[in-house]
Amino acid sequence: MQKKYELYRGKVKTVYITDNPDLLIIEFRNIVSALDGNRFEYFDRKGMINNKLNYFVMSMLEKAGILTHIEALYSKNEILVKNLDMIPLECVIRNRAAGSLVKRFSLVEGEVLDPPIFEMFLKNDAKHDPLVNESHCETLNLVNVNHLSYIKSLSFKINHLLSRLFNNIGLILVDFKLEFGIFHGTVVLGDEFSPDSARLWDKITLNKMDKDIYRYGLSGLIAAYEDVANRLGVILD
Structure with a gap:
């Protein structure tokens, strides 16, 4: 497991740096946001669903020859990605x-x-x-x-x-x-x-x-x- 340190907290995701400068961890939080973040609400399981759904779609695109930043699922609501x-x-x-x-x-x-x-x-x-x-x-x-x-x-x-x-x-x-x-x-x-x-x-x-x-x-x-x-x-x- 990579050590992680918070780099940036967005509306619904948090980005962490790791010990490897080429890799980041993205956490999908249980939040839905609208109106430029002025309206938001917590929904249980939402982060996990989006994380795994995103990994599935990105993996499919990779198999079709599209270069993506995905490296691996890191946890139920986190993914390891290239640092773009x-x-x-x-x-x-x-x-x-x-x-x-x-x-x-x-x-x-x-x-x-x-x-x-x-x-x-x-x-x-x-x-x-x-x-x-x-x-x-x-x-x-x-x-x-x-x-x-x-x-x-x-x-x-x-x-x-x-x-x-x-x-x-x-x-x-x-x-x-x-x-x-x-x-x-x-x-x-x-x-x-x-x-x-x-x-x-x-x-x-x-x-x-x-x-x-x-x-x-x-x-x-x-x-x-x-x-x-x-x-x-x-x-x-």
């Missing part, structure tokens, strides 16, 4: 209209977006993660231009893989967020993939199976997260 130099962007792929896109463009929720939309947001809570484009990224030196081109193509590849994965278990991958970093000069997928960072709808009922349950004040958050994990075949306990 994170790029300060949230990359979002949208397959259907939902969330802020509906408001910005007066779309109908659930409308199919063909082709899918790729968006980027600057990671800055104080400024509410403003939307940025490739010109911003180049002029403000947010990311290397070649890396950005690769990140965009990689995001669409990940979308293809994950849309097929979730379609096969009766779920629609509506949209999702990705974050990337640099590890020894190479672009690597970081952060997480979970119902916190993606919108997932049941194909038959169109019921929400993600954090929108909490955003909209609905009940059954943990049951929905467990359902997603069970459909994927993730062993939780």
Whole structure:
């Protein structure tokens, strides 16, 4: 077991440094957050579910040739990962209209977006993660231009893989967020993939199976997260 020392405490995850400078530990806490962290609530088992679900999805992407930061499960709610130099962007792929896109463009929720939309947001809570484009990224030196081109193509590849994965278990991958970093000069997928960072709808009922349950004040958050994990075949306990 690695010794760990707290480095950063986010809204729902805590990052720890270890004795190895190339490795970090990420703890998934039992918290759901919304409205830039101004609203949050504790849910038993939530950290464990997201940790194991994230490890399952990242492992699947690794097998498909996508470089990710995962190294190993560390505990029921912690994962050992590579220490990336994170790029300060949230990359979002949208397959259907939902969330802020509906408001910005007066779309109908659930409308199919063909082709899918790729968006980027600057990671800055104080400024509410403003939307940025490739010109911003180049002029403000947010990311290397070649890396950005690769990140965009990689995001669409990940979308293809994950849309097929979730379609096969009766779920629609509506949209999702990705974050990337640099590890020894190479672009690597970081952060997480979970119902916190993606919108997932049941194909038959169109019921929400993600954090929108909490955003909209609905009940059954943990049951929905467990359902997603069970459909994927993730062993939780």
